[in-house]
Amino acid sequence: MNLNPLKARRAGRPWLATAVTLVVLVLAYVSGQLLAAWAPQEYEFYEKPPVWPKLASGAPAVIMTVLLAAWALARQAMDRTRARRVPAPTATELAALPVKDREELLIQRRQARTQWISGTGVVLSVVFTAFGLTYTALTLEETREAQITDRYTKNIEQLGSSTLDVRLGAIYALERLARDSPRDHDTIYDVLTAFVREHDPVPEAKPPAKPAADIQAALTVIGRGTAEPYYLPLNADLGEIRAPGANLDHANLISSDLRLANLRKANLVQATLIDANLSRADLSGADLSRADLSGVNLSKAHLRGADLSETDLSGADLKGADLRGVRGMTPDQIRRVAVTDKTTRF
CATH class of the missing domain: 2.160.20 (Pectate Lyase C-like)
Incomplete structure (x- = not known):
C-alpha cells in the first residue's frame, strides 16, 4: 500500500527545491545589479543623492525571496490538500502493516507539521528582515543628519576661534561638509563669504x-x-x-x-x-x-x-x-x- 503517493511522485527529484532556490537567488542578484546599473544616478552636485537606485539593487532579492517562500507554503498547502484526498488507512490496514512502515507513516506526519511550521517561519523571518532593514535605513539617515548638524555647529564655533590653525581647520572642514551634504552647500558657502567680508582689514x-x-x-x-x-x-x-x-x-x-x-x-x-x-x-x-x-x-x-x-x-x-x-x-x-x-x- 502506498501511504504517500505525493512522496513517491517526487522521490526521483529531491534536488528540485534546492535547484529552484538557487536559480531564484541568482536571478534576484543579477536583476538587482542590472536595475541599479540602469537606474539614472546622475544628479547635480547641490542635490541630495537619490536613495532609490541603491534600494533598487536589493529590491528584487527581497521580492523574489518572498515569492519563493510563498511558493513553498503554497506547495505545502497543496500537498496537504491532496494528501487529505487519499483515504486514510483503516485500523485493519494499519495492523497489517509491518512495524517499519508504521514508523515511517508516523515520521511523515511529524515531518508534514514541521515543514508547515518551517515555511511559516521563513515567511515571517523575511517580513521581519524587510522591516528591520527599512527601520535601519531610516535610523541611519536620521543619525547621518544629526552628525551633519553636529559637525556644522562645531565648525562654525571653530571658525570664530582666536587661533589661526583652528580657523583653517574649520574652513576646510566646512568644505568637506558641503560635499558630504549637497543640500547644505549654499548655506556653507554663504558662511565662508561672510567670513571673508567680516574679517576684511579695517577700512x-x-x-x-x-x-x-x-x-x-x-x-x-x-x-x-x-x-x-x-x-x-x-x-x-x-x-x-x-x-x-x-x-x-x-x-x-x-x-x-x-x-x-x-x-x-x-x-x-x-x-x-x-x-x-x-x-x-x-x-x-x-x-x-x-x-x-x-x-x-x-x-x-x-x-x-x-x-x-x-x-x-x-x-x-x-x-x-x-x-x-x-x-x-x-x-x-x-x-x-x-x-x-x-x-x-x-
Whole structure:
C-alpha cells in the first residue's frame, strides 16, 4: 500500500527545491545589479543623492525571496490538500502493516507539521528582515543628519576661534561638509563669504600685500566650490572685499558680486568670472591671462597694467574702465569683443 503517493511522485527529484532556490537567488542578484546599473544616478552636485537606485539593487532579492517562500507554503498547502484526498488507512490496514512502515507513516506526519511550521517561519523571518532593514535605513539617515548638524555647529564655533590653525581647520572642514551634504552647500558657502567680508582689514588701515592665511583659505574654498563640468552660478557675495595679491587661479566665481573689490595684483589665471559684477573693482596689475570674463560688468574698473593674455572679454562691459598699460591685448582687439565707450581709457 502506498501511504504517500505525493512522496513517491517526487522521490526521483529531491534536488528540485534546492535547484529552484538557487536559480531564484541568482536571478534576484543579477536583476538587482542590472536595475541599479540602469537606474539614472546622475544628479547635480547641490542635490541630495537619490536613495532609490541603491534600494533598487536589493529590491528584487527581497521580492523574489518572498515569492519563493510563498511558493513553498503554497506547495505545502497543496500537498496537504491532496494528501487529505487519499483515504486514510483503516485500523485493519494499519495492523497489517509491518512495524517499519508504521514508523515511517508516523515520521511523515511529524515531518508534514514541521515543514508547515518551517515555511511559516521563513515567511515571517523575511517580513521581519524587510522591516528591520527599512527601520535601519531610516535610523541611519536620521543619525547621518544629526552628525551633519553636529559637525556644522562645531565648525562654525571653530571658525570664530582666536587661533589661526583652528580657523583653517574649520574652513576646510566646512568644505568637506558641503560635499558630504549637497543640500547644505549654499548655506556653507554663504558662511565662508561672510567670513571673508567680516574679517576684511579695517577700512582705515592699509591692506597687506597678501591676504591673511585664513582669508586666502576661505577664498580658495569658495573659488572651487562649483567644480567642472557643471559651471553653475555660485553667486558669491564678495562685494567690497580687500584682498590684494589673492590667489584665485582657476577659481569659479560665476555671477559673483565683486563690486568695489580690491584685487590688486591678484592671481586670476584661468578664473571663470562669467556674468560677474566687477564694477569699480581694482584689478590693477592682476594676472587675468586665459580667464573667462565674458559678460562681466567691468564698468569703471581699474585694470592698469593687468595681464589680459588670451583673456575672453566677449560682451564684457568696459565703459569707463581704466585699461592703460594692459598687456596681452591691443586696444583694437578689446574694442572688437567688449563694450567700450569714449570714457574707456587705453
